[in-house]
Amino acid sequence: MTAIRCSEIRKVYPRGVDALGPVSLTIDEGEFVSLLGPSGCGKSTLLRIIAGLERPSAGEIVIGTRTRPSSGGIGFVFQEPTLMPWASVRDNVRLPLRLTHDMSAASLARVDDLLARVGLAEFAEAYPRELSGGMKMRVSLARALVTDPDILLLDEPFAALDEITRFRLNNDLLALWRDLGKTVVFVTHSVFESVFLSQRVVVLTARPGQISSEHRIDAPEPRDESFRTSAPYAAYCREVSAALARASVAPHDMVAG
Numbered sequence: 001m002t003a004i005r006c007s008e009i010r011k012v013y014p015r016g017v018d019a020l021g022p023v024s025l026t027i028d029e030g031e032f033v034s035l036l037g038p039s040g041c042g043k044s045t046l047l048r049i050i051a052g053l054e055r056p057s058a059g060e061i062v063i064g065t066r067t068r069p070s071s072g073g074i075g076f077v078f079q080e081p082t083l084m085p086w087a088s089v090r091d092n093v094r095l096p097l098r099l100t101h102d103m104s105a106a107s108l109a110r111v112d113d114l115l116a117r118v119g120l121a122e123f124a125e126a127y128p129r130e131l132s133g134g135m136k137m138r139v140s141l142a143r144a145l146v147t148d149p150d151i152l153l154l155d156e157p158f159a160a161l162d163e164i165t166r167f168r169l170n171n172d173l174l175a176l177w178r179d180l181g182k183t184v185v186f187v188t189h190s191v192f193e194s195v196f197l198s199q200r201v202v203v204l205t206a207r208p209g210q211i212s213s214e215h216r217i218d219a220p221e222p223r224d225e226s227f228r229t230s231a232p233y234a235a236y237c238r239e240v241s242a243a244l245a246r247a248s249v250a251p252h253d254m255v256a257g
């Protein structure tokens, strides 16, 4: 089943910035897809359009299918964890439920289940100032999942973290994806991260971003540290890295003739 279908999506911002497209992309239910591309190519714009936070200037986006539109909702994780400093970890995760007036027992139970899944069960009563950057991002992940969305969108969530913390969060995100069966779209600048996490890496050209190439990462699941140090992983990273280099060449960088 299709989870997300983007058809000929374009975005031109009001002051004339031609940011994206045209992009046509179909993502299956339960798939983990990364969007990779040079800075400013429109990755975040595409993610915000999928989330419904931004309207495309042209083209069409369907969440679910035309005959069976998805009503399962979308969770969004931003680069900054953006937690409420005055609220406990549990209350931060509970916020989307408060906003939707969903105080059902099942939803409230999900708060603690998710805190356990992201390794923060013992920090439920802590405040954001007591948490490391990685822990704050874990809270942000739990909050994005608390409404039990079908689709999880992440916009460079781990970019500000040190490498070891980032590796741990990569592993934990993969475990969440495997256990919860969400469709995930992940924006990153990192070839290594995209290859480690994804079933498919979509490489975008420089702005306005268009799809330059797609790479299926056919590594066995579950992926762990042994995959990260394996020869196939290195080979995929070389392949995607070369594709990103090709995609990043702006037209004026090309030598004529």
Ligand SMILES: Nc1ncnc2c1ncn2[C@@H]1O[C@H](COP(=O)(O)OP(=O)(O)OP(=O)(O)O)[C@@H](O)[C@H]1O
Pocket (backbone or CB within 6 Å): 013, 014, 015, 017, 018, 019, 037, 038, 039, 040, 041, 042, 043, 044, 045, 046, 189, 207
């Ligand atoms: N609200 C906005 N108004 C005007 N221009 C915008 C707006 N948001 C983004 N842009 C421009 O659109 C282009 C694409 O931005 P976007 O943030 O989508 O790219 P990106 O690939 O996610 O960038 P990065 O990798 O650096 O985060 C950029 O040139 C940016 O300056």
